[in-house]
Amino acid sequence: MSGEMSVEEIKKSIKIYFTVFTALMILTIVTVGVSYLHLPVGTAIAVALFVASIKATLVALFFMHLNHEKKIIYASLALTAIFFVFLLATTIMI
Amino acid sequence: MLELIPYIDRPNPTTGVTNGKLGTWLFLASEVMLFGALFSTLIILRTSSANWPSAAEVLNIPLATLNTVVLITSSVTMVMAWAALKLKNFKKFQINMALTILLSFGFLVIKYIEYTAKFHHGYFPSTHTFFAIYFTMTGLHGIHVIGGIVVNLYLLLPGSKMWHSRPEQFTGRIECAGLYWHFVDLVWIFLFPMLYLLP
Numbered sequence: 001m002s003g004e005m006s007v008e009e010i011k012k013s014i015k016i017y018f019t020v021f022t023a024l025m026i027l028t029i030v031t032v033g034v035s036y037l038h039l040p041v042g043t044a045i046a047v048a049l050f051v052a053s054i055k056a057t058l059v060a061l062f063f064m065h066l067n068h069e070k071k072i073i074y075a076s077l078a079l080t081a082i083f084f085v086f087l088l089a090t091t092i093m094i
Numbered sequence: 095m096l097e098l099i100p101y102i103d104r105p106n107p108t109t110g111v112t113n114g115k116l117g118t119w120l121f122l123a124s125e126v127m128l129f130g131a132l133f134s135t136l137i138i139l140r141t142s143s144a145n146w147p148s149a150a151e152v153l154n155i156p157l158a159t160l161n162t163v164v165l166i167t168s169s170v171t172m173v174m175a176w177a178a179l180k181l182k183n184f185k186k187f188q189i190n191m192a193l194t195i196l197l198s199f200g201f202l203v204i205k206y207i208e209y210t211a212k213f214h215h216g217y218f219p220s221t222h223t224f225f226a227i228y229f230t231m232t233g234l235h236g237i238h239v240i241g242g243i244v245v246n247l248y249l250l251l252p253g254s255k256m257w258h259s260r261p262e263q264f265t266g267r268i269e270c271a272g273l274y275w276h277f278v279d280l281v282w283i284f285l286f287p288m289l290y291l292l293p
Contacts, residue, residue, distance in 0.1 A: 010180045016215045021170045025163065032159050035150070035291035038162070039109035048287035055283045060145040063173045073119050081121040084130050 103263040118270040168197035169279040
């Protein structure tokens with residue numbers, strides 16, 4: 001995280017890291033559990049991607065500190081997101 | 095003293111972040127596109143294949159689940175290593191960094207067991223497009239894990255001397271190594287359901 005953080009802020013962050021860890025473990029169990037339900041393909045893909053997206057968001061926001069970052073990083077990632085979405089959109093349209 | 099590379103221990107006033115951190119994020123942006131191309135390949139191969147094998151029958155879901163747990167845990171120890179430095183606790187940094195490296199090796203050992211089982215059953219990249227993309231994606235991801243181990247080992251052992259002379263710069267290095275490591279975790283978070291769990 002850029003900028004100076006106080007000792008209290010770091011200690012608070014450490015508590016959050018363990019909460020996020022618990023959430024990631026629960027979501028891992030959920031996504032594996034759902035795969036054994038043998039849902040229809042479309043639903044299965046939607047659920048798997050939805051759970052993975054939540055997990056990825058948690059990692060990016062808290063472990064990679066994107067909940068508190070400078071504008072230039074967000075700008076670079078927004079540009080990347082546009083290219084990524086374009087890539088997948090063209091893939092799906094084929 | 096002349097600074098060879100400026101703004102590595104304090105934010106660049108133009109961007110608000112250290113040059114190292116901006117560089118790391120730009121590198122990760124290129125990595126998003128690298129893995130994006132392979133996810134795109136996976137979708138095309140999958141949708142165009144008439145006989146896609148059932149992942150549950152040919153892959154080991156319990157082992158891959160264990161690997162997911164191992165990698166997520168290593169992400170936590172990595173961020174704890176950085177937080178320890180922020181609290182000026184070098185000993186705690188060393189413990190968490192060592193744990194991160196140990197877990198990374200654990201991931202590779204489990205991956206090795208998986209690969210060996212595949213070869214034993216006669217599943218090679220040439221067997222089917224499913225295995226071609228499975229080995230390509232998990233292999234490239236595994237190479238990223240090895241790269242992370244090399245960097246983290248350097249930062250734990252010889253590289254950690256910098257903590258005593260330039261603590262700000264060293265903390266920045268751990269943050270950047272952490273960004274990379276969390277990205278490797280993030281790729282696996284998508285690889286795991288897409289390769290192992292989908293029907």
